[in-house]
Amino acid sequence: MNRSDSYQECFGTEPTIFSTLTPEELVWVETQLVKNSYKKGDFLYHEGNRINGIYFIKSGIVKAFKTGPDGKEQIVAFAKKGNITGYRSTLSNEPACTTAQILEEAVICYIPGEVIFELIRKNGNFSIKLLQLVCKELNQANSFMQDIAQKTVRQRLAEVLLSLEENFGVTQEGNLNIILTREELANIIGTATESVIRLLSELKRKGIINIDKKHVALKDKNQLKNIALLLD
């Protein structure tokens, strides 16, 4: 794919950090980016590799995870339509600290690091939006540290299910709009796959959620909130 092919509306109309760009900047950035399609399982980048640009998710879902010495993944973030990923390595000139892998067929625009740095230098509002974005992720990471440290697996599962619905919404049938294996769920929560399976079964048995294969629907969100807060 060459750059002339990729000159087109990539950012859409919904608010993203690129909403802060001037029309001229926007046109310029669009000429500088490279669009690509990815299928489930593809890797965007690997932990430890240098990357020198950020990835804007036009559609699809990406998971970012760290791999432990024993090979166990810890999922630390998701990126969906309108999000960016890969900025940490780019901004800090350091190897990527996570691996990014496609969860759901995606179209992603790569924006070279020099373009990002130029925008930061030229456009204070862009810098601020970017800072706010990173701060938000930091907040989420801190909250999650606390959760893993202080809450039970049961509470964390309830919380993660609620946050997945909030983040990805539901299909017409009411199922979470993201498909995860039990193992991936465990790798978010920080537990064993078997524990997730047991707890999901329990929640289903109690009528709090519905499970059909990998499709999960939250039926009683109040109950889930109670569980997340240990009020049950």
Added chain:
Amino acid sequence: MNRSDSYQECFGTEPTIFSTLTPEELVWVETQLVKNSYKKGDFLYHEGNRINGIYFIKSGIVKAFKTGPDGKEQIVAFAKKGNITGYRSTLSNEPACTTAQILEEAVICYIPGEVIFELIRKNGNFSIKLLQLVCKELNQANSFMQDIAQKTVRQRLAEVLLSLEENFGVTQEGNLNIILTREELANIIGTATESVIRLLSELKRKGIINIDKKHVALKDKNQLKNIALLLD
């Protein structure tokens, strides 16, 4: 304390994010900041409160923690000489997501939010340094998420002890240059106070560390590294 009192070299000569400022900016910022002294136990700000400026640590040590529903603290960061804290709330216009409390007598400069925003708009290098700083904290948070999720309390304790020495150095006697209660150590690691006590005793018995009251000295760092990596 009025502002004319506080016009003076606050940032020192060692590299901080303010090293990116031009001489003029530096002079300006120095006129805008307010310096204050704090003693152990004082609070800089509380979780949930709005703060509208950042705190530059001239000397001393500050801990930032989140408080759980049951009152249990989770320490998420330390700030020492040359560091800043409080920037998340300021940048994002949101309530503080942590409480900051003085661990060791401190002198701290408050820099109003408008000043920071102005610097971001005017000085791209400052923006980049700030972004890099937040990214670094995000990396640390993610690593720690993985540690809590995948490692044993024993491994995490070893790791935290090593990182405390790396971060704060040692006294002439070889003790860690930061004083923490057993409970605070537990609140970093995400475990119970009793577990920390038992593990510290064990490490002492094995000659890997020394303990005298609250003073801890790392005697065999290689051994500690092995424990942190589960190679023992």
Added chain:
DNA sequence: CGCAATATTGATTCCGTTCAAGGGTGGTGG
């Protein structure tokens, strides 16, 4: 000096992991 905070040690319980074995599912290619 005395009290409140911190530290220690032991006993017990339990949540969650690990190990093991078997069943289900979906995608691919013959």
Added chain:
DNA sequence: CCACCACCCTTGAACGGAATCAATATTGCG
């Protein structure tokens, strides 16, 4: 089209790490 295989899911049993509870001991500050 369907048979096969890799991957995923499920359930049970046993173990173990760490939490909790309880009862002192120690420390250090006012």
